Amino acid sequence: MKIHIPTPLRQYVDRQATVTVEAATVGQALHALTNGHPELKKHLYSEEGKLRAFVNVYLNDEDIRYLAAREETPVKDSDSLSIIPSIAGGRLDSLQKD
């Protein structure tokens, strides 16, 4: 299945916009993605292995947190996963003018 990588995280997957993985569940797909790209893993998961609060993952148009089986949800090749991080748009470091 295809996993869509948002612009801010593409630097950790050799600048690819989508990564294709072989997986039977949402969890396996994410595992396959982060195993192949360990730098990305740090940005998606906390040290305790929880998905970070400023990143959401959608199976097609549905947030995986709201799927009945969550990460155990089975996936087909035609499904897609999207990683949607929060974006603010401009200055992130300070509110004061640079």
Add this chain to the structure above:
Amino acid sequence: MATMTEGPVTALPSLSNEEIARYSRHLLLPEVGMEGQQKLKAARVLCVGTGGLGSPMAFYLAAAGIGTLGLVDFDVVDSSNLQRQIIHSTKDVGRLKIDSAEEKLLALNPYMKIVKYNTLLSSANALEIFKDFDIVADGTDNFPTRYLVNDACVLSGKPNVYGSIFRFEGQASIFATEEGPCYRCLYPEPPPPGLVPSCAEGGVLGILPGLVGVMQATEVIKLILGQGEPLIGRLLLVDSLNMRFRELKLRKNPDCPACGTHPTVTELIDYEQFCGIPPAVQPGAALINGVPQISVTEFKQQRDAGKDYFLLDVREPHEFKIANLGGYLIPLGEIQKRVSELDTSREIVVHCKMGGRSQQAAEALQKLGFKKVQNLAGGIQAWSEKVDPAVPRY
């Protein structure tokens, strides 16, 4: 006068013949009509920010006949704004953005009222400013203000028409309506500072805030008219590079700290602290997170005096082509991978555009065992400003 005189419409302001002529193409739409146009005239909309998103948003809202438009901004127009902040002109560089915006909006539509707030929206003033408006449109550019706008909208019960952009991609939605989710249902917490580069360091396609800001204006108008299907509970994603629009489902989170069943956000907080932003560093601070800071003037003097420095540039190759100081280029994202190219025994000065990425790189190098690393405070921008104006600023 062609105003209706019966029913609930009597409470709405009437339109003059000049206004009827101006809004003719709205009046001809049954979904707007006379009553809808009067609702627009009665409406009070607050635009937070008059930059990339705020420019098209305020322009179209003014053209549409919104009766009262509030503008909040503390910034002045910079020449690097003009590539996307179309409400401002070349002659406005150095002027307050709200003054520049007011001039353009009143020139477009004199039948409206502009209320200016020349201030940084803060926990101290947000609820006071919001109380005079019906809808808040968020055109801000940073996480602390996004969370502030969201929480103030939830606390005051006003819809938050949201838009956000990054490089070629944008998001839009409506948050904080009674039935719908808020921004914190989607993202309970912001990313740590420095994880994602800002527009100033990451760049943004100039048309993108145009696309997203006009979507926000559309949603504001639909909310006022009560027409169509508002973008509540839906996150619209725009990818301008591939010109694809997608939509994701958003749900109200019953455990949301702001709008859930047992909210913990019951008043406005310190949003800079919430977003992990340290208190503003004094220019000239000697040490940030253990990394010594060197000013551009000091660096110049020492180098001229013959001190041997290895200058490491951690920007992207396309930025190096715009301007460079002859440094050795390793983009921030490749530091770990290419660390063997650096010599731990040399005195290393790291620089980027403004000092943010180089600070991260210097901290990473310290962790990798580099003892003699300094950050060039203010980066190549400061170099251009204080040492060599021949170096272009971008």
